[in-house]
Amino acid sequence: MQNQAPMRLSRDTLYIAVFGTLWGLLEITLGTALKSLRIPFTGFVMVALALIILLAGRYLVPRRGSILMMGGVAALLKIFSMGGFILGPIWAILIEALLAEIIISTLGLRRVSCALAGVVLLAYTTVHPLIAHRILYGSGIIQIYLEMFERGRAFLGLEHPSLMVLLGAWLVFIVTVGTAAGLAGHRLGREVEARVRRLRAERGVA
Amino acid sequence: MSRWLTLLCVQLLLAISVTFENQLILVPLALAPVAILEPRAFRMLLRWRLLLFIALMVGGVPVLLGDRSAVFMGIPYAPEYVQATVVMVERGLIILMALKLFTTRLSLEEITRQLGRTRFRQFGEAFGLAMELLPQMRAMATESYHEYRSQRRGRNPIRHILSWTAELIARAVVRAESYSYKKGRTG
Structure with missing residues (x-):
């Protein structure tokens, strides 16, 4: 459906607003609650849920840039809900939207691309604090972290093979959760579309 | 700005x-x-x-x-x-x-206005609508969550949560459509 006048919104714009608001609401409510409760792996939970919403959104707005716009809406809502800018979460939302947008725009909205988007987003969440700190504090912080990591490894007596096992387990976790979230998002899009049709029919809306 | x-x-x-x-x-x-x-x-x-x-x-x-x-x-x-x-x-x-x-x-108004002047006009419109929808969606999510809790006994939790999420999103979409129609903003 196209715009008929400058002030009239297309259905795509409406869907972008709805999914952006849902993502923003998720960040404002659940994200803030989980953070304040100091629950570990909050970032992974939030990314998995956000991915499900944005993939469902993309299913209903099948055009380039829609995920990025949903992310932009969610990030701005988060800024205004917090009364100011907090670099970490805002930056994370925008990068997640950008990564998902690139993958889905390149490969199309398929099960494989949705699963890949899930894996990539969760992998990014792992390194997000390092990237955010690199931007905030400069390159010296990475050197400090590496030296701390090396000292910690030596102190605990962890050898490189044990670290590889830990890394492998982490990769398995990311691939499993990311794939599950991606596939759930793909499925949810279809289900939402069917339910929207049903609700419209119940309300007598075309 | x-x-x-x-x-x-x-x-x-x-x-x-x-x-x-x-x-x-x-x-x-x-x-x-x-x-x-x-x-x-x-x-x-x-x-x-x-x-x-x-x-x-x-x-x-x-x-x-x-x-x-x-x-x-x-x-x-x-x-x-x-x-x-x-x-x-x-x-x-x-x-x-x-x-x-x-x-x-x-300010929200300024962001929406500035975006409306640029190539990101659609984003400005979506953000303006999102700000209007946020309180309604919050209320609707709470309401749906109570429904979800009252119905969840004896069902597969993952399937139930996905179904509930789909229902919540679908209701949000339909409500946003009707809200937008009322304001005469949807083409």
């Missing part, structure tokens, strides 16, 4: 230019606009997590890492790490304060 964006860019430029040698000039210069226009932003410095991070960076890192060639009150430390961590903390604080100042100067 453009002048605040310019100020933000200048502050970010100053932040990445800070070195241990020029810090006494650049840091006050970069923070002066915040002190004048938004002094409340400095309350951020009272957060214990930030204070702990600063203390660990400036006090802990030089004592634990690097070549501890100098001694202060009997404690050996690495002087190059003192310099590096002080600059890092200053850079981080300038960036945080600059972003805080910038976002407190933004």
Whole structure:
């Protein structure tokens, strides 16, 4: 459906607003609650849920840039809900939207691309604090972290093979959760579309 | 908005230019606009997590890492790490304060208006609508959550949560459509 006048919104714009608001609401409510409760792996939970919403959104707005716009809406809502800018979460939302947008725009909205988007987003969440700190504090912080990591490894007596096992387990976790979230998002899009049709029919809306 | 964006860019430029040698000039210069226009932003410095991070960076890192060639009150430390961590903390604080100042100067109406003038007009419209929808969606999510809790017994939890999410999103879409129709905004 196209715009008929400058002030009239297309259905795509409406869907972008709805999914952006849902993502923003998720960040404002659940994200803030989980953070304040100091629950570990909050970032992974939030990314998995956000991915499900944005993939469902993309299913209903099948055009380039829609995920990025949903992310932009969610990030701005988060800024205004917090009364100011907090670099970490805002930056994370925008990068997640950008990564998902690139993958889905390149490969199309398929099960494989949705699963890949899930894996990539969760992998990014792992390194997000390092990237955010690199931007905030400069390159010296990475050197400090590496030296701390090396000292910690030596102190605990962890050898490189044990670290590889830990890394492998982490990769398995990311691939499993990311794939599950991606596939759930793909499925949810279809289900939402069917339910929207049903609700419209119940309300007598075309 | 453009002048605040310019100020933000200048502050970010100053932040990445800070070195241990020029810090006494650049840091006050970069923070002066915040002190004048938004002094409340400095309350951020009272957060214990930030204070702990600063203390660990400036006090802990030089004592634990690097070549501890100098001694202060009997404690050996690495002087190059003192310099590096002080600059890092200053850079981080300038960036945080600059972003805080910038976002407190933004207004929703102005963002929507500015975006409407650019190629991002659709984004501006979507954001304007999102701001109107947010309270309704919040209420609807709470309402749906109560329904979800009352119906969940004896069902597969994952399938049930997906089904509930789909229902919530579908209701949100339909409600947004009807809200938009009422305001005469959907084409």
